[in-house]
Amino acid sequence: MSKEDKSIHEFDFNLICEYYSSLERQGPGSPEITIKALSFIDKLSNESRIADIGCGTGGQTMVLAQHSLGHIRGIDLFPNFINLFNSNANKLNLQDRVKGLVGSMDSLPFQNEELDLIWSEGAIYNKSGAISEKQAIATYVDKAFIVQSLDNNFNVRRIERFMLQLADENIQPVLVLTKTDLDFNKDKVENALRHISHKIPVFFTSIQSPSSIDPLRKFISTGETVVFTGSSSVGKSTLINALCRQKILQTATISDSTGKGKHTSTRREMVLMEQSGILIDTPGVKVFGVTNDDPDTLSEVLDFSSFEG
Ligand SMILES: Nc1nc2c(ncn2[C@@H]2O[C@H](COP(=O)(O)OP(=O)(O)O)[C@@H](O)[C@H]2O)c(=O)[nH]1
Ligand SMILES: [Mg+2]
Known part of the structure; x- marks a missing residue:
């Protein structure tokens, strides 16, 4: 399969059809x-x-x-x-x-x-008009990976807010904490999560340790649709590439002047994992032409109408 076949913009309905025709419903x-x-x-x-x-x-x-x-x-x-x-x-x-x-x-x-x-x-x-695109998409989503990086993006309140909304939509929340190779205090993080840890599976990953990605890959079943949410530069696209074992999505490049990861993606992308699920990458949300890098609510994540095409 070529790269073009795997990564699509603006939901290619032919691809959705082909995929869904293999499902019973x-x-x-x-x-x-x-x-x-x-x-x-x-x-x-x-x-x-x-x-x-x-x-x-x-x-x-x-x-x-x-x-x-x-x-x-x-x-x-x-x-x-x-x-x-x-x-x-x-x-x-x-x-x-x-x-x-x-x-x-x-x-x-x-x-x-x-x-x-x-x-x-x-x-x-x-x-059209019967139900919003956001709600229609939500019905197809099985799991949401709430992605936060352990350098400075970890925020328990934001996780809780997402969990509440996901419960409303019947979507299973999954917490993915990335960049474990960087300096962070694991005890402190685990303590902060203690009160919700029985309600949400937590995965610690690093792109530098492929074995940390394996459990996450096993956690996605055939036919499942998984949406990745999180601030820009937390490593969503990197993670999707690692899950697929291919560089399908473009990831941020390091800006020479600031040393920070530069935000690259402005549109949602959908990726089919071979013999597995459908992964949907979401960038920062565009609000009134300004990119909000911290999508705080599920509706911001799923409301694709506000994205740059
Ligand atoms: N140290 C480290 N850097 C990572 C890891 N995952 C991603 N990155 C880097 O973080 C930056 C942002 O990654 P990207 O996947 O584009 O983030 P996205 O905006 O959430 O899609 C890039 O420079 C990646 O190389 C990781 O596990 N460890
Ligand atoms: Mg990205």
Whole structure:
């Protein structure tokens, strides 16, 4: 795979499609949730007409079909998803009741009153105005790596604030303390974290010690989406490169005059880890044209609309 294939700007939807088509579902949820939602609906019969809008490859549609009566048409923008959808329906011998069609939720191929039930799991997030991009992205994120460097960036209050917001979004917080090769007082750091250490896994890493990166790599499962948050120059991009064992992202260069790491990235980047997860790097947040190097809130991290393109 070339470097261009691996690192993308501004979310390349083809890549997202390719990636998500290998998953059973392309949105949040589970068979249990589908069945539970269906239990709130009665009066379906063999004659019922159901549409699953934004059906993806049909993970939830097939569950729906197996637990309901009637005919279901799945609609999705992406032909690849629909091909997989129809072959999944065939495999489950549901082809007589379940059909996938390429189409957009903005111009649905149905007449007034033609449908008895409209189903949409996850995809409704894409409907502009229904839910913000920030919330839609949050539904895809499984873990957030709160990255702080041990030179001078360690700040327990900021960790606590992130933890609270992440709990709200159902995202697992993970603390990554970088640059252990520099001078720091480990006892002091561990003491400061004692009251939250049972709620958040803590990793100490140094780019100079590959074995310190290994446990973090093992902590990311296949199909998981991980967002990296933290001030600029704490080593997020360096860490992502180390996790992928390749130099995919540009990292800061040392400025000759100040000796400090110069901040380079101004846009979010998404990286696919081979046989593993999706890593999203976030730079400092742009507020009114000024870069705020200390994203303090989850919404600043996820609100990509304020980023420089
Ligand atoms: N000493 C030391 N420097 C590091 C470590 N990780 C990253 N750096 C340096 O910190 C600077 C900022 O790294 P970068 O990954 O660009 O930070 P980002 O802005 O958070 O993405 C660069 O000069 C890196 O070489 C580390 O573990 N130890
Ligand atoms: Mg960076």
